[in-house]
Amino acid sequence: MTAPAIEILGLTKDYPVGFWRKRMRRSLDSLSLQVEEGEVFGFLGPNGAGKTTTLKLLMGLIFPTSGTARVRGRSIEDVAMHREIGYLPEQPYFYDYLSARELLSYYARFHGFSAAERRLRVDRSLERVGLTQAANVQLRKFSKGMLQRVGIAQAILHEPQVIFLDEPMSGLDPVGRREVRDIILELRRQGRTVFFSTHILSDAEMLCDRVAVLHQGKLQGIGAPGEIVSLELQGMEILFEAREGRALPGGLAQRATQTGGRYRIEVPEADIYGVLGQLKDCDARILSVSPVRPTLEDYFFRLVKSEPHPAYAVEVGAR
């Protein structure tokens, strides 16, 4: 049996806070989860939920208070683990005196590639993230979105089996976001494992095989996006256009929301035929009828709203 791509076992992280009287604040609380090979796994949560802390623990940038983790069967303390992973930090920043090409070439050296192979991989990565034209420009002249692309390029440069991306869509314009989504889908097609944190829920719903939701350092739920939220029907959504000169029946007119020339109305499933009949009577043009199910976004907001205080780390005791 092969080892899971990522195995997190009771990871906990406490940070000391305060200057004179040190207290410990828990930013991650006994996180345990497993990601299988080839999965695209979304790590969701509001700001301060512990997503970046988890990724930093996995990368060995900070050390756990307790618990451990393994990537492809290797402990996160094992430097050899880093040969098999790629990592995009949150809001990445790189040596600004280097060009994109020089930076990638520098990072490629850590993987022991020959000069010819380095050149090949660097060119390929730059092309993959659409930076071929800017390859020789110093990074200090790059925009935030371009730096994000460089960050993705360095994460996939050595074709790692597991890729960790911390907020990969952050700072990108719609075109950039679409390109990153395509890269993630391509990585999945290649059988690689992608673990990415985000608070853009539509991206998670669109890309992820499974998601985990983190809140105040605790795992709230894990599963396929459809499993996390209830699949129970919440109602039906009707999109229609009113015929010119024909007024909508009073009840419908009050409940419908108008955008441009179109109306949208949400009705209970049991009322759908009655409402459609009313719309037919006033000669409205039905554009679509679709079921309304709770989204990951609804789940996410319920979770955050259920807490009386914002999502910050929890104080766990004096030192």
Place this chain on the structure above:
Amino acid sequence: MSALTAMPAVVAVNTFREAVRDRVLYNLIFFAFLMMGAAILVGQISIGIERLVIINLGLSAISAFGLVMAIFIGVGLVSKEIEKRTLYSLLAKPIRRWEFIAGKFGGLLLTLIVNTSVMTLGVLLALVYVGHPYNPYAKEVVIAVYFILLSLALVTALALFFSCFSSPMLSTLFTLGIYITGVFSEDIRGFGEVTNNKLLLAVTRVIYYMIPNFHNFNAIAIASHGQAIPFRQVWQNSLYALLYVVLILFAASAVFSRRNLK
């Protein structure tokens, strides 16, 4: 390249490149003007002591420029990478933290070696200019420069050590404090010995043995007077510096390996 030095070498080359791109080596231009000016001026005002003045001035400038570089670049070697978060993507690569520390040290040392070598060439050219095509002092000058480099290696290691856990400003103060104490460590021990206070004697002895003795690396006066520097002193100083550098880098790696990069 062995597996032990491969990763540090990659970091070292990039550190050197950073120094060059940050125009650190521009100080050489200032040094070149200083040596040209001194050579022209000395030729006119000093009678028979041109060599002494050029060597004294040149080696003192090499030492001072090197010290400023070692401290001010050294204290930012690690802290700047943490502050700018460039370390995050780097440490996700298959590199150990001690290899990063060794590489950073190697990179700055390489910068100092290049800088010092060019300056030494400048001093030797100035000596030629003041009328000594064959200079019997050249060997002593080179050894004195080698000693300066050893002391700069020590200062770099100290600055790097403090950079692993402290802010650049505090690291500068700590490094400079140790350097100055090290320059006067003989005097500090002598002071303890002349007092009859046992506590003071113990404290000054601890300082003397703990703090690297930078006075040992100063051979500028010997070189400028054309006196021979015994070979014994060369290997003793080499061994002394090597031992301290290894110890300090070991301590820096130990501290940095436990540091959380928040």
